[in-house]
Amino acid sequence: MVDVLIIGTVGYDNVETPFGKRTRALGGSASYASVAASFFVEPGIVAIVGDDFQKEHKQLLLSKNISLHGLTQVSGKTFAWGGKYEYDMNEAKTSFTDLNTLLEFDAHVPEEYRNARYVFLANTDPVLQLKVIEQLKNPQFIVMDTMNFWIQTKKEDLLKVIAKVNVLLLNDGEARMLFNTVNLQQAARQALHLGPQYVIIKKGEHGALLFSDGKHFNAPGYPLEVIKDPTGCGDCFAGGFIGYLAKQGSVDESSLRKAIIYGSVVASFNAEDFSLDRISKLTYAEVEKRFGEMKEIREF
């Protein structure tokens, strides 16, 4: 059994930002989210890679006590993505997406993972997200992410998944698109009507918002002077969030709020360097220290 089950991608990224450039750097939603969760618990991932996936990258994930029983390796090339961030660092312009072996991904959850109580469904085809949910034996808390692409192409399937999860995670742009309103409060209210108990809207530098029935939490953004590469920040947020909750073994309002701050903290570190460079060296003491700073910047 794993503490947290994470379904997503493991891949290679070509990233360019005003601060530099990396080619074939380790990336993918499951990589970022699992390393983020590893500060709190021992997560396991379900993902697929090709035979070009490097041992050193497998080793990096294993060194963080991430279970890789669910990482299928098949012949062919690993999923690869290329993107460029302009000066404002808000959104990457995708230069290429080579699905490669990801086309063979069937979201099969290994028997030893099916008892997982905390589950993060990273951004992927909602049909696969649904398939994962159906394989779970005792899910207590399912968090899902998605993206514009699925909102535009598979909205009906997406709505089915949303109805089955505890937390819908969206960024502000996605929330506005999915619910056809600029007002995030209105978007959240509509989202809650679809079934999830909680909706979290990520706003990048502006922090994150938690909505549930009649309650609202506003999490600050950590004030970073330099953002080298925001790739994976959303997944780090999700990984830190669910990792902390699984460690607590509690999903009450107070734990959820703290979990959002822990997620934000790990995400803020992640933005400080390319790929997983910063979070793979990050210590738990650094996480705790920044959590304290987040409290301080909100006190009045």
Place this chain on the structure above:
Amino acid sequence: MVDVLIIGTVGYDNVETPFGKRTRALGGSASYASVAASFFVEPGIVAIVGDDFQKEHKQLLLSKNISLHGLTQVSGKTFAWGGKYEYDMNEAKTSFTDLNTLLEFDAHVPEEYRNARYVFLANTDPVLQLKVIEQLKNPQFIVMDTMNFWIQTKKEDLLKVIAKVNVLLLNDGEARMLFNTVNLQQAARQALHLGPQYVIIKKGEHGALLFSDGKHFNAPGYPLEVIKDPTGCGDCFAGGFIGYLAKQGSVDESSLRKAIIYGSVVASFNAEDFSLDRISKLTYAEVEKRFGEMKEIREF
């Protein structure tokens, strides 16, 4: 002597938003800021109007215990502005600006106001802002606002004013423009180098940031489901901010943080209706209640 001196405009606005339309509604930075400040102290304003300025509007301001000794009435038309907000409500598109009698405004501060200790210089020509500062006898705390237009046309004068105030108030777009960076932390650091002790960056729905030497405060935005008309919110923020500080008679870090929340609270009410309709009916009990909610939404 007045508790808070406010220099700005009193005028008539034609405003259109997706929620309605108003013509010749009371507006202007000094109107909004002084009503906002009036929840805490008795402010006085220095502004100019024409002979078309309506008695009922003078009456409204007087009913809030706002001193109008500094409100000069001359023959001619009152300053008028027209703007339209699109669906996203972020920024008004100006349809007209008729300076009218504002062209005669000489920023003369009446003798009985010159001892004011708390001063808000609302957005206006930096040359006039400087002139006001020179007339003050015992300023303890000066807060200034500005706008893109002055950054683009009178940057040198603007920098001189900034060097003489305690607090520079900017919105995020202005901060990025003035300091030529997208990163608000970098912008704030540069701003502090110019002289002021504090920089506040207003981010609309995303709240506000306070920066001083080595300290940072992140104020949440109040979650409004409907924003009818954001006109004047920045001035309400400033008025509530300085009004609270003057009432406290203290400008320590703790008071400043609370003042930012009070400013945000009054601004959030202001957005709920057109012109000064909401804040002219607002009660202090409502302000206190929402202040409490602001505490609750950021607790973790």
